[in-house]
Amino acid sequence: MSSVKHIPCGPCSFDDVTKDAGKWCTNCEEGLCEDCENSHRKSKSSRNHKVILIEDFRKIENVSISQVCEHHGENLEWFCKSHDEVLCVVCVPSKHKACSDVIPISAISANARQSTALSELEETIEGTLQNVRRCMKNRESATKEIEKQEQAVKSMVLETRTKINSQLDKLQEKLLHELRSTSHTCKSKYIKIVQKLKSTEEMLTKLREQTIHMKQFSSDIQVFLGTRQVNKRIVHEVEFTKSEIGASKDYELKVSIHNLIEKLSNEVEDFGKIMVWESAINLDFRHPKFDQAQIEINVPTTRNISNIKLQLI
Ligand SMILES: [Zn+2]
Ligand SMILES: [Zn+2]
Ligand SMILES: [Zn+2]
Ligand SMILES: [Zn+2]
Known part of the structure; x- marks a missing residue:
């Protein structure tokens, strides 16, 4: 595959020969071709080196582990x-001259692979990963919860709106009904007067005609008596109509809108307010190990009886 980087054999490169390495020596930190690996395996200085497959080297190639001193490059x-510190050959005489327990790393790293520290590191990574995933899940479901709440608020707004609409419809219908009936009452009173006046008009028209005829054709005595009688009726009718008109009223229809409804259309500026209640998060990102015991990253230790006794006290 062209995407896979070829790793050259170190010893061959030294002779300006380009050959792909099939193995990797973790001590020499260079690739080895088949021939060079053979001599590397036989050579006294390198026969104890840890040699791994080049495929396995690719897996650790990007794991950044610094093996040199950050101060001196050694x-x-x-x-x-x-001091619980790793040192280079320059560090030792400069700052740790007086330290009595400076030992070679090779002496304590022999069991590093089986160390409690490494297994605890693995547990810590696993535990932290679970923590991260738990928190992620929690926040994701919190996000879903917000969406649910948004929907609930929205339907509450719409429900309120529908309620107000139907209430307004009802109130409007009630008011218009009242308007119709009030208008009807007023008109009825007017019409009643008009009808009375109409009958008065008819009566007067008749009396006018009778009076003309009386004037033309009746005897003097009849005219004398008729004039008095008709006059009496007219006077009576005038009195009656006068009191009727006097007792009647003028009406004017107006409306006074309920002040809350006025306010709704003029003063109410918000349908409501969206509120956010904040509370302390019910989620903790805890260190899987530090709560129980401090892990020792630098010093590989093996459990022994005295350690266990110490922990039990
Ligand atoms: Zn080679
Ligand atoms: Zn080697
Ligand atoms: Zn150093
Ligand atoms: Zn020291």
């Missing part, structure tokens, strides 16, 4: 127990 080969 290989980290010493460990000071008092």
Whole structure:
């Protein structure tokens, strides 16, 4: 595959020969071709080196583990127990001259693979990963919860709106009904007067005609008596109509809108307010190990009886 980077054999490159490495020496930190690996395996200085497949090397190629001192650039080969520090050959005489327990890293790293620290590191990574996933899940479901709440608020707004609409419809219908009936009452009173006046008009028209005829054709005595009688009726009718008109009223229809409804259309500026209640998060991101015991990252330790006794006290 062209995407896979070829790793050259180190010893061959030294002779300006380009050959792909099939193995990798983790001590020499270079690739080895088949021939060079053979001589590397036989050579006294390198027969104990840890040689791995080039495929396995690719897996750890990007794991950044610094093996050199960040201050001096020399290989980290010493460990000071008092300071809990890894040291290079320059560090030792400069700052740890007085330290009595500076030992070679090779002496304490032999069991590093089986160390409690490494297994605890693995547990810590696993535990932290679970923590991260738990928190992620929690926040994701919190996001869904917000969406649910948004929907609930929205339907509450719409429901309220529908309620107001139907209430307004009802109130409007009631008011218009009242308007119709009030208008009807007023008109009825007017019409009643008009009808009375109409009958008065008819009566007067008749009396006018009778009076003309009386004037033309009746005897003097009849005219005398008729004039008095008709006059009496007219006077009576005038009195009656006068009191009727006097007792009647003028009406004017107006409306007074309920002040809350006025306010709704003029003063109410918000349908409501969206509120956010904040509360302390019910979720903790805890360190899987630090709560129980401090892990020792630097010093590989093996459990022994005295350690266990110490923990039990
Ligand atoms: Zn080679
Ligand atoms: Zn080697
Ligand atoms: Zn150093
Ligand atoms: Zn020291």
